[in-house]
Amino acid sequence: MGNPRCPHPEPPCRKDGRGPSAQVWWLSCAITTLIFVATYFISKKLIPVIYLLRAVLLVQAIALLYFALIPARFPHTPDSYLTGFVTSGIGLISLVPFIFGLTYYIFDFGLLRKALLTSTTRYFFLSSACYKHWCYREPYCSCRCFTLSLACPSTSCL
Numbered sequence: 743m744g745n746p747r748c749p750h751p752e753p754p755c756r757k758d759g760r761g762p763s764a765q766v767w768w769l770s771c772a773i774t775t776l777i778f779v780a781t782y783f784i785s786k787k788l789i790p791v792i793y794l795l796r797a798v799l800l801v802q803a804i805a806l807l808y809f810a811l812i813p814a815r816f817p818h819t820p821d822s823y824l825t826g827f828v829t830s831g832i833g834l835i836s837l838v839p840f841i842f843g844l845t846y847y848i849f850d851f852g853l854l855r856k857a858l859l860t861s862t863t864r865y866f867f868l869s870s871a872c873y874k875h876w877c878y879r880e881p882y883c884s885c886r887c888f889t890l891s892l893a894c895p896s897t898s899c900l
Contacts, residue, residue, distance in 0.1 A: 767809060774802050824874075831871035838864050 778799050781792050842860055 771806050774799055827874060835864050835867045
C-alpha cells in the first residue's frame with residue numbers, strides 16, 4: 743500500500759503508548775542542553791526571546807525528567823490522546839466566537855471582517871482536528887514524508 747502523495751515506501755507504524763528509547767532520550771537531552779547554553783550567547787536586546795526559549799526548554803526538561811524517572815507509567819495511550827484532542831478541539835471551536843467577542847469584536851472593524859475572521863478561525867481548527875484524526879486512523883504513515891511526519895506525532899515508524 744502506498745501513499746499517492748509520497749513516492750517512498752511506507753513502513754508500518756506503531757501506535758502503542760511507549761515512551762522514548764534511550765537513544766532518543768539522550769539526543770533530546772543533548773539538544774535541549776545545547777539550546778539552553780545558546781540562550782546565554784543571544785544578544786541582550788532579545789530578552790523576551792531568551793525568556794520564551796527558556797520557558798519552552800523548562801517544559802522539555804520536565805518531560806525528559808519524567809521519562810527518565812518513570813518511563814513505564816506514561817498515562818496516555820494514543821487512543822486516549824486522540825479522544826482528548828478531539829474533545830478539546832470541539833470545545834475550542836465552540837468557544838471561538840465568545841473569545842473573539844471578548845477580545846476582537848470590541849474594536850471598530852466591519853461586520854464582514856469580523857465574520858470572516860471567525861469563520862476562517864473555526865475552519866482552521868476544524869480542518870486541523872479532522873486532519874489529525876485522519877492521520878491517526880491511517881494504517882500507514884510515512885516517516886520520510888515531511889508533512890505526514892509532522893501531522894502524526896503520536897506514531898513512530900518501525
